[in-house]
Amino acid sequence: MKQVSAKWVLFFFVCFCSAWGGFAQSKEQEALQRKRTELLREINQIQQLLSQQGSQRKSLVTQMEGVNKKILVREQLNKVTNQQINLLSSEIKKNEKNIKELENELKVLKENYAEMIRKSYKNKSQQNRLMFVLASETFFQAYKRMEYMRQFRSHLKKQGAVIQDKTKELQELNQSLLAQRAEKQDLIEENRGIRAKLESEKTEQQELIAAIKQKEGGYLAQINEKKKEAERLEKEIDRLIKEAIAESRRKAAANGSTVSSASNTFALTPEEKMIANNFSANKGKLIWPVERGVVSIGFGKYSDPVYPGLVQDNSGVNIIAPEGEEARAVFEGEVINITITLGKAIVYVKHGNYITTYCNLAELYVKKGDRVIAKQPLGKIFTNKHTGKTELKFLIYKNTDKLNPELWVYKM
Structure with missing residues (x-):
């Protein structure tokens, strides 16, 4: 009895693992498909934004940023599509194995069924069955023989139903296999196109690098100007945040509130503490500061694509958007300052002891x-008439510490 129970436990365990494996693969395929759809959308957005700039793209730096972004996203798309192909190959191999096992199982079932039919045919007459029962030596034996015939007929019927079910399952698996092979072929063809475009963009990148090196002085001058502008912007933001912190501490002291000894932290009211806690709880879930746009330069240090030794540091993220796009608040808060630098506005929104900054309005x-x-428009983003580029610089601070917006904004 224990041996039988162990066999059944093993049988159900194998069935569960098989079902769970199929479920897990299905979920992975769905996740890859979502990722692929997002990357295709991003490539389309980048293409539209670059096309919008058109012949106005006179800045070598701007052109290089656009090409590099396209290559980066296209490489991610190529990787995701390859993962989908590999997963499909694994599923196809598994289905081929299942079909072979099912065909063998069906063959055995049909052979057994045929044998049972032959036996049934030999004893098909009512007289034979009656003689079989009457030949019993005891009443109990007669009862057992009658029960045997009843069970035999029931088993025969069940075997027929099992064969029908297995045949249907085999047909469905074969149809699924054909669909998977077609899907895999479509993905392979699509990936060929992705790789072709990737090679074309890399050729464009190399041609652009060659053109840049011929005008090295102009390119480096643009880089240096961007670097100086970023440094000026960062100093201005740091200064204003420190002033806001000092002001909050003065107000708290004047109201008799306890102020922490750390001079670089905001003194918060109970309401501001609640907003700060809510902001912190939404890490990774904040909305984008634009409705439409793509990140052109991420947070932190990055090497110049033409001169890798030239390292730059970005204190926020740069987002390219369509002309006329508006910057919007990523969370509820208070506008604590607005400054004008080189004719463009910067808006500072305070969320407790967090500050979000929207530059180039x-x-x-x-x-x-x-x-x-959240989602309230703050202003229209500036469009550079020489380059045709509409770009928002977005930063997040906690007190005076710079934070990586890519970790705070949903799918940035």
């Missing part, structure tokens, strides 16, 4: 002291 929809909610 041409028009403003808010003023200092305004309370804002």
